[in-house]
Amino acid sequence: MKFTVDGLAVSRGEDQIFRDISFSVSSGTAFIIKGANGSGKSTLLRALAGLLEWDEGSVALQDAPAAFSDVALPQMSHFLAHENAMKPQMTVGENLSFWQDFCGHPDVSPEEALDYVGLSGLEDVPFAHLSTGQRRRSAIARLLVSARPVWLLDEPTAGLDAASEKQFAGLMEAHLDDGGIIIAATHVPLHLSQTVDFQLHGADT
Amino acid sequence: MIALFKRELSLSFRSGGGASTALLFYLAVVIAMPFAIGPDPILLAQVGAATLWIGALLASLLGLERLFQADREDGSLDLFLINDHPVAALVFIKALVHWLVTGLPVSLLAPVFGLLLNLSGEASLALVATLLVGTPALSMIGAAGAALTVSLPRGGLLLSVLVLPLSIPVLIFGVGAVRAALVDPDPFLPPFAMLVAMTLFFAVIGPLAAAYALKMGTR
Numbered sequence: 001m002k003f004t005v006d007g008l009a010v011s012r013g014e015d016q017i018f019r020d021i022s023f024s025v026s027s028g029t030a031f032i033i034k035g036a037n038g039s040g041k042s043t044l045l046r047a048l049a050g051l052l053e054w055d056e057g058s059v060a061l062q063d064a065p066a067a068f069s070d071v072a073l074p075q076m077s078h079f080l081a082h083e084n085a086m087k088p089q090m091t092v093g094e095n096l097s098f099w100q101d102f103c104g105h106p107d108v109s110p111e112e113a114l115d116y117v118g119l120s121g122l123e124d125v126p127f128a129h130l131s132t133g134q135r136r137r138s139a140i141a142r143l144l145v146s147a148r149p150v151w152l153l154d155e156p157t158a159g160l161d162a163a164s165e166k167q168f169a170g171l172m173e174a175h176l177d178d179g180g181i182i183i184a185a186t187h188v189p190l191h192l193s194q195t196v197d198f199q200l201h202g203a204d205t
Numbered sequence: 206m207i208a209l210f211k212r213e214l215s216l217s218f219r220s221g222g223g224a225s226t227a228l229l230f231y232l233a234v235v236i237a238m239p240f241a242i243g244p245d246p247i248l249l250a251q252v253g254a255a256t257l258w259i260g261a262l263l264a265s266l267l268g269l270e271r272l273f274q275a276d277r278e279d280g281s282l283d284l285f286l287i288n289d290h291p292v293a294a295l296v297f298i299k300a301l302v303h304w305l306v307t308g309l310p311v312s313l314l315a316p317v318f319g320l321l322l323n324l325s326g327e328a329s330l331a332l333v334a335t336l337l338v339g340t341p342a343l344s345m346i347g348a349a350g351a352a353l354t355v356s357l358p359r360g361g362l363l364l365s366v367l368v369l370p371l372s373i374p375v376l377i378f379g380v381g382a383v384r385a386a387l388v389d390p391d392p393f394l395p396p397f398a399m400l401v402a403m404t405l406f407f408a409v410i411g412p413l414a415a416a417y418a419l420k421m422g423t424r
Contacts, residue, residue, distance in 0.1 A: 012424070050287045051423045074287040083280025089219040090212070101208030103288060 001063050001149060001179065002026035003073065008057035010040070010047045016055065017043045023198055027149075030172065030182040030192045035200030041185035042081075044200065045154050048183065050074030065149055065179075067105060077150040078103075082158070084139035086127045092138045093123030096145050103146040113141035118167055132159040140168060143175075151175060153184040166191060209295060213302040217268075224306035227264040231311050234260035235318045246323045253322030254332050254383040258376055260318075261311045261336055265343040266368065268307060270361040272299060272351040273419065282355075286423060292416035300348035300411065301341075308340030331386035331393070335400060339379040342404040345411030346371045352415035356422050375403055 002024060009019035017040040025031045033041050046052045048059070050072065059073055068076040086095040096110035108116070111123055117137040122130070130138065136159045143151055151172075157165050169191035172182055176194065184190060217224045238256045239249060276282040285295050315336055316329040324332065350368040354360030378396045385391035 046283075046423075049283070051283055053424065071289060075289045077287075079284060079287060081280050081283060083278070083283075085280035085284050087212075087216060087275075087279065087281070089216055094212075094215075098208050098212045099284075102284075102290075 001061075001065060001181065003059060003061045003150075003181070005048075005059050006057055008044075008047065008059070009055040010043055010052055011055050012043065012052070018200060019055075021057070021200075023196075025181050025183065025196070027179040027181060028176045028194065030176060030184065030190070030195045032190065032195050032197050033183065033185040033200055034187070034197055035185075039200045041200055042154050045079070045081075045152050045183065045185050048073065049077060049079040049152050068149060073150065076148050077152050078143045078146075078148045079152045079154075080139060080143065080156055081154045084135050085142070086135065086139060088128035089126065091124050091126050092119070092130070092141075095127055095138070096123070096141055099142050100145040103148070105147045106145065107147040108144050110141070110145055113144040114138065116144055116167075116171060117141045118164065133161055133164060136160055137164055137168075140171070144171070149180050151180065151182045151184075153182065153186075155186055156184060157186065157188060157190065206290060206294065206298060210298050210302060213299055214305065217302060217306045224310075227267050227307040228310055228314070230267055231260045231264040231314075232318065234263060235321055239321060250323045250325065250328070253319060253324045254328055255380050256322060257315050257318060257324075257332055258336070258339075258380050258383075261308065261315075261340055262343060262372055262376055264311055265303075265307050265340060265347060266365055268303065269347040269351045269368070270354070270364055272303060272348060273355040274351075274360070277355050282419065283423065286420060292419060293412040296348050296352065296412040296415040296419070297345075297408070300344045300415075303347070304341050304344035308336070308344055312336035312340055325387070328383060328387055331383045335379045335382045335397065338397070338404055339375050339400045342375045342400075342407045343372055345404070345407040346375075347411075349411045349414040349418065352418040352422070355419065371407075375400065378403065 004024040006022050008021040010017050033044060035041050047054055061073060093110045096113060100106050114120060114123055117140050119134060119137055157168060172192060176182060235256060242248060273282060286292060312333055315332045319329045319332060347368050350364045353367060354364045357363060378400045382393055382396040382400060385396055386393045
């Protein structure tokens with residue numbers, strides 16, 4: 001699988017955040033978007049996730065996996081934004097089962113996914129009772145409960161301690177080994193062996 | 206889709222959910238009315254149906270502000286918008302659950318609350334019938350309003366201003382049908398059929414408008 005972004009330009013309101021962004025990412029690659037605060041990292045991710053319309057440019061997909069052959073990029077992507085998309089009133093397990101049903105393509109069970117992120121046995125705890133790092137880890141578990149080839153991650157390690165960062169790096173490596181794609185916007189290194197870095201400068205350069 | 210329905214239903218009964226709030230508010234309106242108007246049974250019976258309808262209208266407004274706001278704040282809304290499910294269908298389900306926990310109990314309990322307002326048996330029956338077919342329209346209109354105001358920090362005020370003008374026809378025909386059931390020459394069926402038509406109309410227009418507003422709201 002490979003997808004190619006060509007000449008992308010995105011505006012929010014009157015301001016053009018960036019223009020003429022071109023790159024391509026293929027299976028097994030982690031594509032790391034870097035750049036100063038306000039350079040448009042989150043905007044680029046939101047545009048790829050289908051939440052923002054672009055002014056010009058195109059995104060082309062080649063050789064998508066069979067299960068995703070007739071859907072657009074957003075529908076084969078997991079999008080992990082700053083918010084965790086979990087309901088504080090529901091337990092961690094309930095949250096994960098909901099996203100598994102909603103996103104389709106079920107992979108591991110919520111319990112197993114929580115094992116992978118080091119939160120074993122916490123599926124019956126209300127999400128509101130978790131610490132910041134535990135909340136982030138349970139949001140990462142959401143990426144595991146349903147299988148999608150592309151992960152769009154916005155500052156995925158925010159709030160994680162060193163050990164959890166390592167654990168998450170292992171999960172990302174496993175996803176890449178399965179032929180997945182990761183596109184992440186981050187300031188901190190993600191401890192991945194194979195990455196392509198991409199510098200974003202904003203519209204004025 | 207069924208997963209969303211289950212999630213919404215269970216959320217509305219947990220802390221911060223709208224189910225009990227709406228009913229208590231409804232009860233408060235109905236109890237306050239006899240104290241404000243006075244204990245004249247004839248007068249109370251005359252305004253009873255209108256009071257219960259106003260109560261139902263205000264109770265349905267109560268939880269609307271949070272309908273999409275909570276999902277927006279925790280990031281769920283973004284994921285709703287980018288998945289393959291049609292957004293209008295998701296809105297319909299959320300509005301349907303909103304009706305199940307506000308409009309439906311309010312309709313079914315109307316005869317009980319009607320006792321406080323000296324409503325006759327016939328009036329209570331007509332009231333339940335009109336509330337049952339009329340209150341879904343309120344939830345569907347409300348969903349469109351809630352979607353428009355989802356990104357505003359104090360959206361509730363604007364929401365009521367947007368939703369009330371569209372809800373007024375529902376109120377007019379709802380109360381009109383109850384009155385027609387009691388006063389002899391007026392036929393019950395035309396205003397009642399109008400009410401059904403409005404609910405069906407808004408069940409289509411409301412979710413479509415809300416879906417459009419939500420998609421625009423992320424830009």
